[in-house]
Amino acid sequence: MKVLQSWLQQYIEFSLPPDEFADKLSKLGLEFEGVERTGEEYNGFVVGKVLERTQHPNAEKLSICKVNVGTGTLQIVCGAPNVAAGQKVAVGMSGAIVPRNQHDPSGKPLPLSTVKIRGIESSGMICSEYELDLGKDADNILVLESNAKIGKPLAEYLGVADIVYDIETTPNRPDWLSHIGIAREIGAIVGRKPKLPKLKLKEAAIPVSKHLTVKVQDTQNCYRFAVRMICGLKVEPSPRWLQNALKGLNLRPVNSVVDVTNYVMMECGQPLHPFDYALLKGKQIIVRQTKRSSSFITLDGQERKLPDGVVMVCDAEREVSIAGVMGGANSEISDSTVDIVLESAYWNPSSIRRTSKLLGVSTDASQRFERGADPDGVLYGLNRAAQLIVDMAGGELLKGVIDIYPRKVKERFVPLRPERVNLVLGTKLTTVQTVRLLRLLDIVPTKRGSKRLMFRVPSYRVDITREIDLIEEVGRVYGYDKIEDKTTATVDFAHFFPKESHADHVREKVIGLGFCETITNSMQETKKAILGGATPARISNPQNREMDTLRTSLVPGLLDVVARNFNYGNNDLRLFEIGHVFSRDESERPKLVENFLEEQRLCLLMTGMVAPRHWGSPSTCVNIFDVKGKVIDLLEQNGLDKGKFISYSTSDSLVENRIALEINGTYGGYLGLVRAEVLNTFGIGQEVFVAELNLELLAPTDKSLYEPLPRFPKVKRDLGFIVDVGISAEGLQKSIKEFSSGLLQGIELFDVYQGDQLPAGKKSLAFSLELMSPDKTLTDAEIDTEVRNIVTHVQDRFNALLRSVERST
Amino acid sequence: MDSKVTQLRHQAETEIAAVTTQQQLEEFRIKFLSRKGLIASLFDALRSVKPSEKPALGRLLNELRAHTQGLYDHKAASLESVPKRRTPMDLTLPGRRSYLGSKHPLSQTLDEIKSIFVSMGFGIADGPEIEDDYHNFEALNFPPNHPARDTQDTFFLSDKNALLRTHTSPVQIRVMEKHPPPVRIIMPGRVYRNEAISSRSYCVFYQVEGLFVDRGVTFSDLKGTLVSFIKQFYGSGLKYKFRPTFFPFTEPSADIYITCFVCGGKGCKLCKQNGWLEILGCGMVDPNVFRYVGYDAEKYTGYAFGMGVDRIALLRYGIDDIRLFYENDVRFLNQF
Numbered sequence A: 001m002k003v004l005q006s007w008l009q010q011y012i013e014f015s016l017p018p019d020e021f022a023d024k025l026s027k028l029g030l031e032f033e034g035v036e037r038t039g040e041e042y043n044g045f046v047v048g049k050v051l052e053r054t055q056h057p058n059a060e061k062l063s064i065c066k067v068n069v070g071t072g073t074l075q076i077v078c079g080a081p082n083v084a085a086g087q088k089v090a091v092g093m094s095g096a097i098v099p100r101n102q103h104d105p106s107g108k109p110l111p112l113s114t115v116k117i118r119g120i121e122s123s124g125m126i127c128s129e130y131e132l133d134l135g136k137d138a139d140n141i142l143v144l145e146s147n148a149k150i151g152k153p154l155a156e157y158l159g160v161a162d163i164v165y166d167i168e169t170t171p172n173r174p175d176w177l178s179h180i181g182i183a184r185e186i187g188a189i190v191g192r193k194p195k196l197p198k199l200k201l202k203e204a205a206i207p208v209s210k211h212l213t214v215k216v217q218d219t220q221n222c223y224r225f226a227v228r229m230i231c232g233l234k235v236e237p238s239p240r241w242l243q244n245a246l247k248g249l250n251l252r253p254v255n256s257v258v259d260v261t262n263y264v265m266m267e268c269g270q271p272l273h274p275f276d277y278a279l280l281k282g283k284q285i286i287v288r289q290t291k292r293s294s295s296f297i298t299l300d301g302q303e304r305k306l307p308d309g310v311v312m313v314c315d316a317e318r319e320v321s322i323a324g325v326m327g328g329a330n331s332e333i334s335d336s337t338v339d340i341v342l343e344s345a346y347w348n349p350s351s352i353r354r355t356s357k358l359l360g361v362s363t364d365a366s367q368r369f370e371r372g373a374d375p376d377g378v379l380y381g382l383n384r385a386a387q388l389i390v391d392m393a394g395g396e397l398l399k400g401v402i403d404i405y406p407r408k409v410k411e412r413f414v415p416l417r418p419e420r421v422n423l424v425l426g427t428k429l430t431t432v433q434t435v436r437l438l439r440l441l442d443i444v445p446t447k448r449g450s451k452r453l454m455f456r457v458p459s460y461r462v463d464i465t466r467e468i469d470l471i472e473e474v475g476r477v478y479g480y481d482k483i484e485d486k487t488t489a490t491v492d493f494a495h496f497f498p499k500e501s502h503a504d505h506v507r508e509k510v511i512g513l514g515f516c517e518t519i520t521n522s523m524q525e526t527k528k529a530i531l532g533g534a535t536p537a538r539i540s541n542p543q544n545r546e547m548d549t550l551r552t553s554l555v556p557g558l559l560d561v562v563a564r565n566f567n568y569g570n571n572d573l574r575l576f577e578i579g580h581v582f583s584r585d586e587s588e589r590p591k592l593v594e595n596f597l598e599e600q601r602l603c604l605l606m607t608g609m610v611a612p613r614h615w616g617s618p619s620t621c622v623n624i625f626d627v628k629g630k631v632i633d634l635l636e637q638n639g640l641d642k643g644k645f646i647s648y649s650t651s652d653s654l655v656e657n658r659i660a661l662e663i664n665g666t667y668g669g670y671l672g673l674v675r676a677e678v679l680n681t682f683g684i685g686q687e688v689f690v691a692e693l694n695l696e697l698l699a700p701t702d703k704s705l706y707e708p709l710p711r712f713p714k715v716k717r718d719l720g721f722i723v724d725v726g727i728s729a730e731g732l733q734k735s736i737k738e739f740s741s742g743l744l745q746g747i748e749l750f751d752v753y754q755g756d757q758l759p760a761g762k763k764s765l766a767f768s769l770e771l772m773s774p775d776k777t778l779t780d781a782e783i784d785t786e787v788r789n790i791v792t793h794v795q796d797r798f799n800a801l802l803r804s805v806e807r808s809t
Numbered sequence B: 001m002d003s004k005v006t007q008l009r010h011q012a013e014t015e016i017a018a019v020t021t022q023q024q025l026e027e028f029r030i031k032f033l034s035r036k037g038l039i040a041s042l043f044d045a046l047r048s049v050k051p052s053e054k055p056a057l058g059r060l061l062n063e064l065r066a067h068t069q070g071l072y073d074h075k076a077a078s079l080e081s082v083p084k085r086r087t088p089m090d091l092t093l094p095g096r097r098s099y100l101g102s103k104h105p106l107s108q109t110l111d112e113i114k115s116i117f118v119s120m121g122f123g124i125a126d127g128p129e130i131e132d133d134y135h136n137f138e139a140l141n142f143p144p145n146h147p148a149r150d151t152q153d154t155f156f157l158s159d160k161n162a163l164l165r166t167h168t169s170p171v172q173i174r175v176m177e178k179h180p181p182p183v184r185i186i187m188p189g190r191v192y193r194n195e196a197i198s199s200r201s202y203c204v205f206y207q208v209e210g211l212f213v214d215r216g217v218t219f220s221d222l223k224g225t226l227v228s229f230i231k232q233f234y235g236s237g238l239k240y241k242f243r244p245t246f247f248p249f250t251e252p253s254a255d256i257y258i259t260c261f262v263c264g265g266k267g268c269k270l271c272k273q274n275g276w277l278e279i280l281g282c283g284m285v286d287p288n289v290f291r292y293v294g295y296d297a298e299k300y301t302g303y304a305f306g307m308g309v310d311r312i313a314l315l316r317y318g319i320d321d322i323r324l325f326y327e328n329d330v331r332f333l334n335q336f
């Protein structure tokens, strides 16, 4: 909301520098978004008096003028034919910038300095209205009123020197959308009430009811509807002061009638609408809803589709205005308008908002009505506008008001317990202090009691209906700064919530494994979002098609990150993200929000070299076993030794060489190589491996009890077997584990060989076995027996050939 | 075969005694311990013995190898301790590195915020990012058709009732629905706003919400707690101010501003020339919200607050484009 300093000062006197003014208002919750001075384009221009005019010796069309500008007398060469001694004129002094240069085809500004014109020195310029951007006449100088004060800054003379405050308002305070509303807040600061303009209406003898009837059919949405009529007026441009006021608020002056309705809205917050009476059919106004969809041309010339159920102001035959939003072109005020009907109403706020949303139009009027205008301001605004219109455009104000008020808004009384103020604010205010603070806002007690008071709330304060609303006002006017900063509320440690989520825990572990954390947008284009396989959730009002679907997997977002980094030459990446994935699901599964599933996941991604390049190590690229190894590291760090990998030869649309992970018997995610077709669509030309895991299942298990350390040394034996290539290492290892007696404490595959040294179709697998007894040091014989039994078992079970047995250290 | 092993053992013991230089030591290693050395050739011979003899002989050979290795190691150690001239090693060569992990700057900022509140006795809670109208708006006292909803720029899902949460405040409702008072928690999380993407705003961002409900919690406590947070996070010298504002779910409500730390309050581009930065919104929980979750508003009072993590991180690291957080350029990520 923009307000003008000079405008505010019509209602309340205050003389504060803008900074201090801003600070004081901000303490009441009115935040300044900007302060701007108007009329600054006239800096260096003053009112001057032409003392003497003589002919220029070297140019027939030029004259030399002596001009008194208050601070001295200047010699100015002037080319205008109308310049004469005794005139009051607008003088631009050396250093000033003329808004429009009449000798420049596009009228660019012209800085002034002392120059010689045909040999005669000239200090400044006597300006035309064109040069001052006040009119079209470029030939003659602008002659000011004869009583203009010599030396007065031109901006002040023109009434354009002002300060515009741009104030941020909140949706609960429609009363702040007017100068009087802001003046009331200033009143609370300076401790005086604003003075409202006095109304003195001169009415003609003929009553308005003779020319017009009004019917309100939609009493659900039209709370109050009032009209006046003015006959025989002449529509002309508004006087300069009114135009300046509107321009200061960035409103375009139109004509006196329209300008007054805008002015009054900005003055007291009441939106008004004028109709050309001659264009209203049947001398009637009817307020009703549209019965079927139709189209309607609004004041701005736009044709709008109206669905049924929109509240309209109509004449006897047709719709003439969208109630509370915008008038129609069919009854607009024009230069030929003679008689007008002026409407002032109070509409159901939610109905106005519905219409505004439905039509996609938001106007100054609809913004005020949907937040809640002042029900008691309807007549004040109407009368104030009627008076100003008659003052400016002439005409006769018909007698009386047609005021239909089907849903009377009652006076509001709100109770307050003074002790409650202190209970909420933490203050120690007395009842007297509380009452005094509220009085500053014109909220006055009507019933006094020691425990409970009743306050009458002004009609424009639509935000105050409950005790807490009054408490807020007390705190606001008292000043938040004066409320003590203390931390004495008791903390009940018996009731507590967790201090860390397991996402936090997992994040630390994954960073420790050398991965960079990323955070990506969860809104994606559909073709990426569906790669996760689940039915995606779609956004009905997306910003664009690239963001119209929610991710069903973290992988596509990370692939975007890979592609971006490849563009900058970073090809060795270890990335991870912890985030939510979403899907539509209409099954009976329990959900927080109907039809949608949400799951928190961890995604690991590896591509490029296994380790940073080093002169002493060979360079190799990551493969599936690097990712698998990281997943195992992570599980082990979280104490999840029950993880089980299930390798499928199949692949899905996202990955191949897919390995599923089971944690404690539940599916916990997968890992694999991203399919080349998928990588292609992201423009990635290098193998990328991913693992995507359900974060919930990665929750660390409760710390189990400490296990005593073994008292006897362990012995290692390495066994090499030659088997068919089709035999899985995991299967063989598992079989050894199951077969062995209690002596086998650990087994690990450490070498795999397949190649020239072996017959075709065979491979060699080498395992390292750890043998140990909890009770004693094992003898060589015991060890040999155990190893022999294992070897025999493997030979029998897998048709294996023993390749080697070695002691290892 | 046994005798060969014994013989080789003696030979190794005799020869090692004669070694006095690194070169002789290396010759010893090649002769006995290398892949084509004497011990290895005995292992090769192992293939041709009868299977029944293999395990025992294998053991003997392993022992021989271990013994000889021991002789070698011992000699090597004793040679090291004698001052000597050797080929100098280029110690300026680079060391062997690993990939280093990094925490996203938004996570780091969140962690700092969390740790301060956890130290003040707050726990942590979270909730879904897809929300329903009830939790995101209605129970937070945004009535249907209320202009306050316009301030939220909501993304809706194809189901009328579902939307992407516009703030972390619905977690307040979900927690209070489940837990009777007292409640003292912060709720960090990702939120969505349908705002034009620019260097100052993105359609996804992070918030931390806070809630404290108990008997006797006042606006004064709210101020004290958040001032303590501000001082711990930004430094105790900073100036701050609380100014009235409006949120549907709190009353009274306040915005908290701190002195712009770029210009020190003189006015600059960052603070829009007014010397102050808005960093937090807060207020006393509106009694209507308590009514929705079934808390007794006469018995309990509480405060709530919320802050945008992205904005705080931008200011903290002097980053001028919020989109950098979501682009994940590793050259950016590795700086944190």
Ligand SMILES: [Zn+2]
Residues within 6 Å of the ligand: B260, B261, B262, B263, B264, B265, B266, B267, B268, B269, B270, B271, B272, B273, B275, B276
């Ligand atoms: Zn600044």
